[in-house]
Amino acid sequence: PLERLMEPGSIGSLRTKNRIIKTAAGTGYADKDGRGTERMADFYGAIANGGAGLVIVENCAVEWPRGTHVVPTGFRLHHESYVPGHALVTAAVHKHDCPVFVQLMHAGPWLAMLPGMGPQERITASTIAEEDMPPSVWDWVPGHELTVPEIHDVVGIFAHSAELAKEAGYDGVEINASFYHLVNCFLSRFWNRRNDEYGPQTIENRTRFYCDIIREVKRRCGNDFAIAANINAREFGLANGTTLEEAKAMAPYIEAAGADILQVRASSYGPYLEMLFPETVLYPETPNLDLSDLDISRGGPGMYLNMSAAVKQMVSIPVFCAGRLTPELGDEALREGKLDFVGMTRRLIADHELPNKVAAGRADEIRPCCGCCYCVETRMDDGPQSCRVNPESGKEREYQITPAVKKKRVMIAGGGPAAMEAARVAALRGHEVTIYDKAAELGGLLPIAAVVKDHERESLVGLIRYYKGEFAKLGVKVELGRGVDAELTGKVKPDVLIIATGGKNAIPRIPGLDNRKVIDSTSLHRKLKLALRVFGPEWLGRLTKIYMPVGKNVVVMGGGVQGCQLAEFLVKRGRSVTIAETGEVLGEGLPYLTPVRLLNWFRDQGGVALAGVTYERITDQGLEITTAEGERKTLQADSIILALPLEPDPAAAKTLQSAAPEVYQIGDVKEFGYMHGAFADGAKVGHAI
Template identity: 40%
Template sequence: MSRYKKLLEPGYIGKVKTRNRIIKTGAAMNYWHKDDLKMNPKVKAFYEAFAKGGVGLLVVESPIVDYPLGGRWPQRYRLDDDRFIDGLKELVEVIHKHDCPTFLLLWHDGPWQNPLFPDVPPLYEGPPVGSYPIKLDTPLDFHRDLPRKLTISEIEEIIDKFAQAALRAKKAGFDGVEINAASSHLFHNFLSPFWNRREDDYGGSTENRARILINTIKEIKNRAGKDFAVSVIMNAIELGRAFGVQDDKCLTFEEAKKIALLLEEAGADALHVRSHWLGYHVGGFLPDYFFYPEPPVKDFPSLYYAKLHGKAANILLAAQLKKYLKIPIILVGKMDPDLGEKALREGKADFIAMNRRLLADPELPRKLAEGREDEIAPCTACGTCLDQSKGMERRCRINAAMGKEDPTIETSRDRKKVVIIGAGPAGMEAARISALRGHEVTLIEKEPKIGGLLDLAFLVKGPTPEDVLSIVKYYKTQLKRLKVNVITNKKADIELIKKLSPDVLIIAAGGKIVTPQIKGIDSKIVLTSDILHKQAKKYLKIFGPRLLYLLTKIWIPIGKRVVIIGGNLQGCEIAEFLVKRGRQVTIVEEGEKIGQGVVDFRLALLLEWFNKKGVSIYNNAKVLEITNKGVIIEKNGDRLLLEADTVIPLAPMMPNEELVEIFKNFAKEIYVIGDCKEPSLIVDAIASAWETARKI
């Protein structure tokens, strides 16, 4: 009997019966293209995984309803014409064959800047459109361009287009639609008094500002039928204090409650509750990232739940609205099964919406139902699924199958003896996939426990927003369940490999630490990566990562003024760590930009925070020499001394080619994966292992 009784019981949204109370939200994954008329295999595989995994209701991400004004990137399906119906029918059939109900998400990007991203060509030339010409000049939001005010006839056309799109969704077989009137999309742009300063039928009073959304719901019901479900996502509060705007100038909870009642009266079948921070776009739908690196406000309103640093941030808002509404309330905001079950039992919500946790493990609902919650792959909240630094298509750090046309792991016809050297992320994933394939697997790790450098990563990153130690916990469970022979505290040598006599040898022993060649590198104020690693490992063995992380807030053997040479991911994370421990930090980067390897939206938040904290950044700077007084650099032809008590020079890790040479003749098949082959990120290491092991 599962302990998630409430979470797993069926529910209703309108006439639609859900399999349980878990809803997969319609977040954009961008596996399509605006010119598609058919469903590509990648899209089908992505959504089928959730349907097979047992989710209660599956919401499919939003096609462009009003092309081109309603979109900002080409990696979206379209629904502005009947010719797109057949393609969606294919997808609905894939979902329905698993008896999973599905809604189609509809939204309009109207007021968002155009182009949205500097490296993504716009769908049209011209300004964005909105309720009124208001913009925000900040890199942390999507409103740098002044929108053109929509005319009344254009508003009515948009209402008509949403109704047409909903009818097309019904013809494609969807069980309902969900309208996204949250975040800072077009509908919210009308609902909010901060954005909407019109003085006509669509502005002014609460009822007027809600008119576009109310009329859209009514028109959908009129055309698609009253039994065709319509759910609405809405900000239950909009807060301006982080951007220097008074909260009462924005959408207050009291007014949001009034709007919610109007939506219910108009025919909405459910209300999906979110919140929004003016000027901090990501913090609205990823509430944990409003707290990264530190929250921009000290005081939170009473209805915003801040105690868990973003987890269940909207729970009090949802609970309050549930007191007034008869329709179901959907709660979202870094929810997990335990928080969800508790919220349902306490009557604070009727459904629990998730995205990132289901991306990490689409089988989460089924595993809960079968009492296998310890086998659920963890979402570490790394933000990779929102990263666009390597393209618009989304990836998942822990779930390398996401976004693949064929995500299946099949049993191999030939059982082989597979030996893996190195139990970091790549080695652990290679062991898991090899065992799933039916092979006899041995994993060798020279350290006393598996995980590679994840303990060290946790020491720098801390427990929030991303808890990398959950990766180790997950793999420990998986490797034990799959009966992988794990050998720790043992360095792989020729004698051991000969004794094991593998058919397949996978080398995942990590990259080589390199010390940059800089004049004065031997100075007494220098702490190289090698020294840092050795010192950290010594104390990690004594105290463990969680306690040592806390102890570093009391004392670390690093001077007050620190110069970090190298501004990539590692340099930025060390800088964040040191600033939080009261150090005055300077970053020197030879290239044009800092932050290579940092998830793009995280980098924007981090740079804003660095600026507030007084971190000095010298890009396009050449390091000439390290002295006992600091670092001498050349910048724009000038020679500068950056005074420091401690200098931390960083260099990219290098592939570990020596190990490959040593073991190249000890197995019929030899593969090199992870940092050992090409030093990169955790997501790349796991992906490398997944791709390699599933072919063995």
């Protein structure tokens, strides 16, 4: 049992049932005007019902439009009219005996520009010339340097938003002074070039703006209204950025101003890209960058523990951090005195019930988060947050488990993600479910993906383990090595047949496909599945670093997620690789920032990636193509591997269309989709029958 993690905690006068904090992260569940909604309330209510000790609701702009980073659905709390929407959220969380904060922020120079807004709307500590702006994925432009009276006005804006938060029922606020937000501009020596009492000449001056906000919130809302502080312990990749020693020196000032708890974060620029998600920093391989102060021993999880421990030594208030922390790692950090609370977000999105399962000694039943950042990817175009492995996240009301009106015998053909999720949901609703799959192992293509996806291997294998555990608990029968045909359906006589046998491998129509150099997806999958029966994904991944029946020079046909990750796999095993993609975009299907990191690394390793090509023919020399520029050339290769997206396979389902009173096709057999689409399909059908 993870006793320290489940131990009650204190934040000021507030008590928590355990040490798990759901950290703030945007959901996109606000309405078009940035108000709270029932969907948002359902989501945060479900997190609270799952046993979290504290819920911190997503970043919320204290000023509109000047203070927002996300438009148009950026959450806001700048006016009295927004209180009812927030009250929906607080009521949903409080219903489950869980305290709730909201994160208040002002985007400052990180402002998302709206039509008609001028540069003066970007406010900051100091105006910095455009040519001096730091390298980043964000579009920085010079902002308006706040005058001292304007600084006082912004302090009042924050305090007013905190008053509205208290009126809405929040137990406290987290004031965001990390990443690239306005308050951080005063803490950072790069962004702050002032020569007054708010300048960077002393730590006291640099923290003055932040401390003024904290003190004013306490003055207006009372000492019992909790305040969580949130700072960068270091700004990586930024000349004159905040250092860990400076962050340690700032912490006592922030505590003295009235903060009740402190979250430690880090921001990043240039080649560091996005450090909010620590595993991405080390992908595809550990970069040749200054990673001092970080703990990279676990490949990402716990990366910020060393910095948090260092800051914790400077204050008496509780300290916490997030960053892929598992329950086990969080408990260990608590026992070792590195943290007082454990921050989580993506793991709680993947399984809202994680805290309750830990408390009940059922940690083995937790649905694992893959760390794929699909939840972040869905937010990039201001869409609502979705989870790749948990289709119910954000659809808690729609996908509430309700007992089936009539218990049915459900037969599922296939054992991949769509099939497994359909089986789980149908069984939860009371149906009698049996999975039939001609493969020897459950999971469809997941075991193969686990071999190729080095950084996701553990969680993909964990997903299969999770479903096996669920099936054992729910009584789902699994018949492996047995496909579904008319004879079997005639014998079983199912009420419902779900066809989830997967798509078929796409084959380009060009001469030379029968060349001995060609390795098509079907034969590759067959060989890997055979090897997996003996070794398993982890050992097979290791053995392929010693031997693979693949030539030294490889051309990968296909530059989507399948081709790019296969290319990464091959390069790590000493192959020289060229990617040839017919579409205009490389890396389609790869989640947030992965294409940038992966393709930059791939080219640094000597790989060649070509988009917009036309496949002409395969010869003994290699793959002949016409480039996007119209040049005819041959890509020399010892091996040519087809890694194209799957195609729907209607023929596989045609003979079974009338095999049961209800027949459903889900997953790639019906329409090609990625892993998230397969899980979503399974959930939808499981709830429908």
